[in-house]
Amino acid sequence: MSKKNSFESEKVNAHIVNWLKSYIEGSSIKGFVVGISGGVDSAVTSTLCAQTGYPTLCVEMPIHQSANQVSKGREHINQLKVRFPNVNSVEADLTASYDLFKHNMPICEDEGRYYLTLANTRARLRMTTLYYFAGIHGSLVAGTGNKVEDFGVGFYTKYGDGGVDLSPIADLMKSEVYALGAYLNIPESIQHAAPTDGLFGDDRTDEDQLGASYDELEWAMLEDEKGSIEEDFSGRQKEVIKIYKKLNNNNQHKMKPIPVCLIPNEIK
Template structure:
């Protein structure tokens, strides 16, 4: 059984120790209105160190922006050391969009523009992190970061520390209940917020997080697809496909090693 209070205190202590050893003043967190960023920002605030929450809309849906703003307000009421900024990146994104508009629009255009949003936010987080002496706290969970690679390389995958990357999505929800995260965030459908049209995580991946978590465990435990059927087999294959396709995100950057004989 998951010992939620102990896990929360463990992460809080880990965050504080890491920041202290790194001589950082605290953390900067991008708050999206989703469950992962809400949990991470609350854990960071619990360290007692400086926390800067950034709400970074890019043509954002009103409900996502409002949930993020309300969560930040809740944090600031509870913790005096939490600051916040709203950085509207829409003009910056649209300027980039206009600049590259003459490029050939291949089938990957929409995905490339979605990932550009994430990379603009990463750049913004590191800017404010650097000028304030703060670490960029990542908000990825275990199934996203190490299972299906549901993050943008050098976007939301570009962070200094990952406090919840050893927790499955369902476990993050358990933490959110213990932490008293807003109900509207707990019940909101998970979405990356990178598209003009609403696309939930389930719609993009083809499976729910609980389904993917079960498939992840099956792969790790050596279950074969021949032993499965129906929806379970379908999700097993979805997980395998996503996992294979995203190894370039998960594995270290390939380095071309020069043979020793060539230095002679």
């Protein structure tokens, strides 16, 4: 499943940094807030924000997080603070807040739906926390979603990690985020780690949840844009196209504007 290979990291980096600077210049906004997960997307996004020269606050928000995820996030933050004097960090441990919320909510009999809802609750607690810090610092929340997640399969939580002020890397495929991460010298531990959202408190990866790798989903997204259908393929390719189309269809409610019931003028 081959993909195009014309990505120019240096030019893309400069373009995004200039876009971020242009967005914030002339406004009353003072800087950026970025949630740090220990993954490549948040590492790249925070590095792009740091390059603007504006204050960039990296926020760790562990909720029963694995030590491995926490250590990768901290390694990145420490590296970023050495490289950029405008970068600061803060840790907001949300474990107690999450546990209290969970304790006060009824248990759903549908186990799968229950644990998915709790995973989304973690993401929404983090969104609220990011906006708290953005509010007190007069900053914008920078989103960390990439193109295949945000516009392909909808792999994010509505009003969770999908609740942001601006999206610097949402036009980049995951492979392009990795290429940019290598150019930006983010920690090797992050570059080579299996992507995971860390929302379930276990070691499941994004591929475990999606049923396909990001490389496969990128290929399927490009094929879908060309109008390809399942019947055009066989074997694994056919299976991946099917997975992509199902996820894309099921998550349209995340990717489209909120429906508004328009009332005809004659009955208002």
